[in-house]
Amino acid sequence: MTPPSTQPSGYDDRLAKKQIQFEHIKDLWIFLASLLAFLTVIRILRLLLRLFILSRRVNYVEPLEPEKHDVESTTSTIKTRVNSPIYRLQSAIATTFRIVAFRWSIPIGPGSFASISELTFIFGYMAAMFLWLFLDTRNLKATFYQARAAHLASCQLPLIIALAGKNNLISWMTGIGHEKLNILHRASARTNFIFLWIHTITRTLSGISGRTSFRHNWMRAGAVGMAALTLMNILSLRPVRNMAFEFFLICHIVLVLIFLFASYYHAQIALAGSYIWPALFVWGLDRFIRLVRVIWNNSTFRRKGDPSQSLATVKLLSEDTIIMSLKRQDFSWAPGQHAYVILPTVSKLPFEAHPFTMASISEKLDGTFSKGQARDVVFFVKGCNGFTKRLRDHGVGTVPAYVDGPYGCPPDLCEYATCILVAGGSGISYTLSLFLNLIRENARGKSAVRRILFVWAFRDESYLSWLSKTMTEALSHAKCSLSIELRMYLTAPSTKTSSSNASIASEKDGHSAVKTTTVVSPTEYHPSLKLVHGRPNIHRVLHDEIAACTNGGSISVDDGELMIAPDSCWTSGFDGSRATCPLLRCRCTSSCVKRTPVRHSSR
Numbered sequence: 001m002t003p004p005s006t007q008p009s010g011y012d013d014r015l016a017k018k019q020i021q022f023e024h025i026k027d028l029w030i031f032l033a034s035l036l037a038f039l040t041v042i043r044i045l046r047l048l049l050r051l052f053i054l055s056r057r058v059n060y061v062e063p064l065e066p067e068k069h070d071v072e073s074t075t076s077t078i079k080t081r082v083n084s085p086i087y088r089l090q091s092a093i094a095t096t097f098r099i100v101a102f103r104w105s106i107p108i109g110p111g112s113f114a115s116i117s118e119l120t121f122i123f124g125y126m127a128a129m130f131l132w133l134f135l136d137t138r139n140l141k142a143t144f145y146q147a148r149a150a151h152l153a154s155c156q157l158p159l160i161i162a163l164a165g166k167n168n169l170i171s172w173m174t175g176i177g178h179e180k181l182n183i184l185h186r187a188s189a190r191t192n193f194i195f196l197w198i199h200t201i202t203r204t205l206s207g208i209s210g211r212t213s214f215r216h217n218w219m220r221a222g223a224v225g226m227a228a229l230t231l232m233n234i235l236s237l238r239p240v241r242n243m244a245f246e247f248f249l250i251c252h253i254v255l256v257l258i259f260l261f262a263s264y265y266h267a268q269i270a271l272a273g274s275y276i277w278p279a280l281f282v283w284g285l286d287r288f289i290r291l292v293r294v295i296w297n298n299s300t301f302r303r304k305g306d307p308s309q310s311l312a313t314v315k316l317l318s319e320d321t322i323i324m325s326l327k328r329q330d331f332s333w334a335p336g337q338h339a340y341v342i343l344p345t346v347s348k349l350p351f352e353a354h355p356f357t358m359a360s361i362s363e364k365l366d367g368t369f370s371k372g373q374a375r376d377v378v379f380f381v382k383g384c385n386g387f388t389k390r391l392r393d394h395g396v397g398t399v400p401a402y403v404d405g406p407y408g409c410p411p412d413l414c415e416y417a418t419c420i421l422v423a424g425g426s427g428i429s430y431t432l433s434l435f436l437n438l439i440r441e442n443a444r445g446k447s448a449v450r451r452i453l454f455v456w457a458f459r460d461e462s463y464l465s466w467l468s469k470t471m472t473e474a475l476s477h478a479k480c481s482l483s484i485e486l487r488m489y490l491t492a493p494s495t496k497t498s499s500s501n502a503s504i505a506s507e508k509d510g511h512s513a514v515k516t517t518t519v520v521s522p523t524e525y526h527p528s529l530k531l532v533h534g535r536p537n538i539h540r541v542l543h544d545e546i547a548a549c550t551n552g553g554s555i556s557v558d559d560g561e562l563m564i565a566p567d568s569c570w571t572s573g574f575d576g577s578r579a580t581c582p583l584l585r586c587r588c589t590s591s592c593v594k595r596t597p598v599r600h601s602s603r
């Protein structure tokens with residue numbers, strides 16, 4: 001027989017509270033670790049699948065003018081495959097999933113959107129947190145969740161800080177870039193904020209006296225931490241970030257440090273400081289890696305005595321657009337990645353760093369490697385009101401420059417049969433580097449891509465001479481098996497081309513019934529550049545591409561944003577929540593795409 005307990009029931013409650021608290025924190029971390037493991041496995045499977053698809057498709061060379069016999073036999077094979085109910089069901093499910101998860105987006109604040117997949121993660125995380133907060137609370141007794149709210153919130157601090165870091169384990173494991181993880185950083189940080197306020201309010205309601213009075217330093221530290229956290233949350237709201245990003249950033253870092261140190265001091269009384277110092281460690285590690293990267297990318301000994309490698313060359317493409325180029329020894333990046341640029345003589349603060357996407361690729365277009373050679377890092381910068389305005393005002397010349405990067409996890413498009421790259425304004429940095437890489441991989445025989453449609457909408461005609469030069473070089477390396485179409489949409493009235501001796505054609509836009517005048521290949525630019533006056537009708541462009549996939553080819557558009565913002569600043573929606581640079585990857589089953597390729601005329 002169990003001897004009757006000699007302890008008061010309050011003691012049992014405290015013991016139970018501690019045990020449940022510990023169990024719930026453990027369960028929460030098991031849940032999050034499982035999610036991370038799941039995403040990592042998905043990534044590995046995708047990489048393996050990609051290798052498999054690539055190895056199958058790379059050797060497939062689409063016949064340019066297929067023999068009648070070939071067409072008939074291929075058509076019947078395709079028809080059998082496409083008409084198979086299992087194939088159709090599988091395609092329908094995959095396409096529906098992609099559309100719902102990645103394409104549908106819902107406004108979550110002024111100028112801020114989240115896709116269904118992002119919202120699933122956000123609400124899933126919040127639901128898990130609240131579930132473990134209120135579970136086993138003996139009819140929602142505040143004493144049971146008052147301390148637990150603080151413990152659950154504190155144990156999440158390392159994760160919240162990791163989600164904000166440029167160098168973080170989560171990106172490396174899942175392949176999700178830091179700029180996309182930022183939305184989860186904000187969601188988890190705000191959940192944490194709510195939890196700490198639940199802790200503060202319930203503690204205040206239960207009475208602040210004796211051991212918990214403000215005569216004690218640990219209680220004062222708690223109040224300081226809460227004040228810093230609250231101010232930080234107010235200053236992190238989008239309007240503040242949009243209006244004064246540098247002010248937000250400095251306040252954020254200072255307030256985070258105050259919050260972490262004060263919380264550590266406060267939590268130590270409950271022996272919970274061990275939740276907080278790992279957060280400081282994660283933050284310090286990210287800063288340390290960034291510092292090492294900056295030193296490594298810009299160090300004198302790697303420049304091999306070339307002083308030009310410490311400078312950036314600035315050219316004005318138009319009155320508000322800058323081409324900034326740097327030379328860097330052995331600095332390499334994947335197409336579509338970005339880097340943080342520090343220009344101490346242009347910025348107001350010595351360590352002010354701004355992200356820009358490399359508009360060039362780090363290896364040579366002809367498929368060879370540039371090991372040991374200086375690479376051209378080119379940025380296409382749209383002038384806004386702060387740092388970029390000062391850079392624009394600086395004008396043509398050279399400036400001391402440092403780069404920190406590369407960052408981001410852009411997609412590899414080589415496995416697709418057809419790629420449609422769509423950009424507006426400065427979004428071209430992203431699509432141009434992907435385009436150049438496809439040409440390079442094609443030259444190396446490592447790409448399954450047979451057709452590229454490159455669409456760019458822009459306002460200033462002067463951009464064309466820059467692009468024409470880049471395209472001329474790129475197209476000279478493309479193999480005959482690659483069909484390339486370059487469609488440029490000039491959204492502002494033309495000043496030059498209408499007076500040029502280019503041939504003029506008219507194009508009736510089927511959907512909007514807007515008549516646009518097309519200037520086909522103005523003579524001063526590369527003959528492949530097709531210039532259209534007006535805005536692109538993306539649906540029409542896609543429709544035409546799908547129609548060109550005769551014989552029932554399957555096309556799905558994934559991972560992109562159907563948004564064209566040629567007149568707006570890139571970050572109007574790129575601050576972690578939405579990429580304004582649209583990328584459409586069309587997965588055409590290569591065996592079922594039979595078209596007459598539009599040849600680029602460099603061949």
Ligand SMILES: Cc1cc2nc3c(=O)[nH]c(=O)nc-3n(C[C@H](O)[C@H](O)[C@H](O)COP(=O)(O)OP(=O)(O)OC[C@H]3O[C@@H](n4cnc5c(N)ncnc54)[C@H](O)[C@@H]3O)c2cc1C
Pocket residue numbers: 179241242243244245246338353354355356357358379380381382383384385386387388389426429430569570571572574575576
């Ligand atoms: C991953 C990524 C890649 C980008 N690539 C390009 C590119 O190739 N070409 C290009 O022209 N622009 C690009 N941008 C946008 C560019 O970083 C901003 O336009 C630039 O930092 C604005 O500086 P500013 O002081 O002139 O801006 P402001 O006029 O002060 O602000 C304009 C907008 O930029 C945002 N912003 C300001 N500073 C930063 C910063 N350090 N980090 C993030 N957002 C900031 C503000 O929140 C505001 O919404 C990219 C942004 C991101 C996040």
